[in-house]
Amino acid sequence: MLKKFKFCPNCQNKLKKVKKRLVECSNCGFHFYFNPVPTCALILENEKEEILLVKRKYPPKKGFWDLPGGFIDFKETVEGGLKREIKEELAIEIEKINYFGNYIGFYSYKGINYQPLCFFYTAKIKDDQIKKIKTGDDANKFKFFPKNKIPWKRLSFIDIKAALKDYVKIV
Numbered sequence: 001m002l003k004k005f006k007f008c009p010n011c012q013n014k015l016k017k018v019k020k021r022l023v024e025c026s027n028c029g030f031h032f033y034f035n036p037v038p039t040c041a042l043i044l045e046n047e048k049e050e051i052l053l054v055k056r057k058y059p060p061k062k063g064f065w066d067l068p069g070g071f072i073d074f075k076e077t078v079e080g081g082l083k084r085e086i087k088e089e090l091a092i093e094i095e096k097i098n099y100f101g102n103y104i105g106f107y108s109y110k111g112i113n114y115q116p117l118c119f120f121y122t123a124k125i126k127d128d129q130i131k132k133i134k135t136g137d138d139a140n141k142f143k144f145f146p147k148n149k150i151p152w153k154r155l156s157f158i159d160i161k162a163a164l165k166d167y168v169k170i171v
Protein backbone atom coordinates (compact mmCIF):
# COMPACT_ATOMS: atom_id res chain seq x y z
CA MET A 1 0.00 0.00 0.00
CA LEU A 2 2.78 2.42 0.83
CA LYS A 3 4.01 2.04 -2.78
CA LYS A 4 1.68 4.94 -3.54
CA PHE A 5 3.48 7.21 -1.11
CA LYS A 6 6.34 8.27 -3.36
CA PHE A 7 7.36 11.74 -2.27
CA CYS A 8 7.99 13.40 1.06
CA PRO A 9 5.17 15.87 1.91
CA ASN A 10 7.73 17.94 3.78
CA CYS A 11 10.59 18.34 1.25
CA GLN A 12 9.40 16.46 -1.87
CA ASN A 13 12.40 14.15 -1.77
CA LYS A 14 11.77 10.52 -2.73
CA LEU A 15 10.43 8.43 0.15
CA LYS A 16 12.04 5.12 1.04
CA LYS A 17 10.16 2.12 2.39
CA VAL A 18 11.83 1.09 5.65
CA LYS A 19 9.43 -1.56 6.91
CA LYS A 20 6.17 -2.99 5.74
CA ARG A 21 4.16 -0.08 7.11
CA LEU A 22 6.78 2.66 7.32
CA VAL A 23 8.22 5.07 4.78
CA GLU A 24 10.98 7.51 5.52
CA CYS A 25 12.60 10.51 3.85
CA SER A 26 16.39 10.31 3.82
CA ASN A 27 16.65 14.03 3.21
CA CYS A 28 14.63 15.55 6.09
CA GLY A 29 13.93 12.53 8.27
CA PHE A 30 10.14 12.55 7.78
CA HIS A 31 8.53 9.29 8.93
CA PHE A 32 5.11 8.00 8.01
CA TYR A 33 3.50 4.97 9.63
CA PHE A 34 0.47 3.53 7.92
CA ASN A 35 -1.84 2.50 10.78
CA PRO A 36 -5.33 1.04 11.13
CA VAL A 37 -8.12 3.59 11.19
CA PRO A 38 -10.62 3.52 14.07
CA THR A 39 -14.27 3.43 13.03
CA CYS A 40 -17.57 2.75 14.76
CA ALA A 41 -20.92 1.24 13.88
CA LEU A 42 -24.27 0.77 15.60
CA ILE A 43 -26.51 -2.28 15.54
CA LEU A 44 -29.82 -0.59 16.25
CA GLU A 45 -32.88 -2.73 16.93
CA ASN A 46 -36.52 -1.72 16.88
CA GLU A 47 -39.21 -3.17 19.18
CA LYS A 48 -39.71 -6.10 16.78
CA GLU A 49 -35.97 -6.84 17.10
CA GLU A 50 -35.29 -5.93 13.50
CA ILE A 51 -31.98 -4.29 12.62
CA LEU A 52 -31.66 -0.88 11.01
CA LEU A 53 -29.54 -0.67 7.86
CA VAL A 54 -28.83 2.46 5.85
CA LYS A 55 -28.22 2.62 2.13
CA ARG A 56 -24.90 4.21 1.20
CA LYS A 57 -25.20 7.38 -0.84
CA TYR A 58 -21.55 7.71 -1.84
CA PRO A 59 -18.61 5.51 -2.84
CA PRO A 60 -17.09 3.27 -1.74
CA LYS A 61 -19.90 0.69 -1.90
CA LYS A 62 -22.53 3.18 -3.05
CA GLY A 63 -26.00 1.59 -2.99
CA PHE A 64 -24.98 -1.14 -0.54
CA TRP A 65 -26.56 -1.59 2.89
CA ASP A 66 -24.52 -0.50 5.84
CA LEU A 67 -24.81 0.04 9.56
CA PRO A 68 -24.89 3.65 10.69
CA GLY A 69 -21.49 4.81 11.89
CA GLY A 70 -18.23 6.04 10.47
CA PHE A 71 -14.75 7.31 11.16
CA ILE A 72 -13.69 8.50 14.59
CA ASP A 73 -12.53 12.09 14.48
CA PHE A 74 -9.60 13.68 16.28
CA LYS A 75 -10.19 14.37 19.98
CA GLU A 76 -13.16 12.03 19.95
CA THR A 77 -13.74 8.83 21.90
CA VAL A 78 -15.26 5.87 20.07
CA GLU A 79 -18.56 6.40 21.92
CA GLY A 80 -18.47 10.14 21.21
CA GLY A 81 -17.81 9.49 17.54
CA LEU A 82 -20.63 6.98 17.35
CA LYS A 83 -23.15 9.36 18.90
CA ARG A 84 -22.07 12.14 16.54
CA GLU A 85 -22.39 9.84 13.51
CA ILE A 86 -25.86 8.72 14.58
CA LYS A 87 -26.93 12.33 14.90
CA GLU A 88 -25.51 13.20 11.48
CA GLU A 89 -26.86 10.15 9.68
CA LEU A 90 -30.22 9.63 11.36
CA ALA A 91 -30.93 12.95 13.12
CA ILE A 92 -31.63 11.21 16.44
CA GLU A 93 -29.78 10.92 19.73
CA ILE A 94 -29.05 7.51 21.17
CA GLU A 95 -28.24 7.60 24.87
CA LYS A 96 -27.79 4.00 25.93
CA ILE A 97 -25.31 2.04 23.85
CA ASN A 98 -23.64 -1.26 24.72
CA TYR A 99 -20.28 -2.40 23.45
CA PHE A 100 -20.46 -5.49 21.26
CA GLY A 101 -16.99 -6.12 19.82
CA ASN A 102 -14.39 -4.96 17.33
CA TYR A 103 -13.75 -6.23 13.82
CA ILE A 104 -11.14 -5.69 11.12
CA GLY A 105 -12.38 -4.14 7.91
CA PHE A 106 -11.15 -3.26 4.44
CA TYR A 107 -11.91 0.12 2.91
CA SER A 108 -10.61 1.05 -0.51
CA TYR A 109 -11.01 4.69 -1.42
CA LYS A 110 -9.44 6.69 -4.23
CA GLY A 111 -6.58 4.26 -4.69
CA ILE A 112 -5.69 3.80 -1.03
CA ASN A 113 -6.56 0.62 0.87
CA TYR A 114 -7.32 1.54 4.44
CA GLN A 115 -7.73 -0.96 7.23
CA PRO A 116 -10.54 0.14 9.52
CA LEU A 117 -10.70 -1.24 13.03
CA CYS A 118 -14.40 -0.99 13.69
CA PHE A 119 -15.93 -0.85 17.18
CA PHE A 120 -19.49 -2.14 17.22
CA TYR A 121 -22.19 -1.12 19.69
CA THR A 122 -25.81 -2.13 20.11
CA ALA A 123 -28.85 -0.08 21.08
CA LYS A 124 -32.64 -0.26 21.05
CA ILE A 125 -35.02 2.23 19.54
CA LYS A 126 -38.70 2.78 20.36
CA ASP A 127 -41.34 3.19 17.68
CA ASP A 128 -42.00 6.84 18.51
CA GLN A 129 -38.31 7.66 18.09
CA ILE A 130 -38.18 5.90 14.71
CA LYS A 131 -40.62 8.51 13.40
CA LYS A 132 -37.99 11.15 14.08
CA ILE A 133 -35.33 9.50 11.92
CA LYS A 134 -34.27 11.57 8.94
CA THR A 135 -31.42 10.19 6.88
CA GLY A 136 -28.81 12.71 6.02
CA ASP A 137 -25.09 12.93 5.46
CA ASP A 138 -23.91 9.79 3.67
CA ALA A 139 -27.02 7.62 3.76
CA ASN A 140 -30.03 8.09 1.54
CA LYS A 141 -32.53 5.75 3.10
CA PHE A 142 -32.98 3.37 5.98
CA LYS A 143 -34.89 0.17 6.57
CA PHE A 144 -35.33 -2.30 9.43
CA PHE A 145 -34.55 -5.89 8.47
CA PRO A 146 -35.69 -9.00 10.34
CA LYS A 147 -32.68 -11.07 11.41
CA ASN A 148 -33.51 -13.82 8.91
CA LYS A 149 -33.75 -11.32 6.05
CA ILE A 150 -30.47 -9.44 6.30
CA PRO A 151 -29.30 -8.69 2.71
CA TRP A 152 -25.95 -10.43 3.19
CA LYS A 153 -24.92 -10.13 -0.48
CA ARG A 154 -25.69 -6.43 -0.54
CA LEU A 155 -23.87 -5.53 2.68
CA SER A 156 -21.18 -2.90 2.41
CA PHE A 157 -18.04 -4.13 4.16
CA ILE A 158 -16.44 -7.28 5.58
CA ASP A 159 -16.36 -5.97 9.15
CA ILE A 160 -20.08 -5.09 9.01
CA LYS A 161 -20.86 -8.55 7.68
CA ALA A 162 -18.72 -10.34 10.29
CA ALA A 163 -20.17 -8.39 13.22
CA LEU A 164 -23.77 -8.88 12.06
CA LYS A 165 -23.17 -12.59 11.50
CA ASP A 166 -21.96 -12.94 15.09
CA TYR A 167 -24.75 -10.74 16.37
CA VAL A 168 -27.64 -12.65 14.76
CA LYS A 169 -26.10 -15.90 16.00
CA ILE A 170 -26.16 -14.93 19.67
CA VAL A 171 -29.42 -12.98 19.97
Ligand SMILES: [Zn+2]
Binds near residue numbers: 008026027029
Ligand atom coordinates in the same frame (compact mmCIF):
# COMPACT_ATOMS: atom_id res chain seq x y z
ZN1 LIG B 1 11.65 15.01 3.40
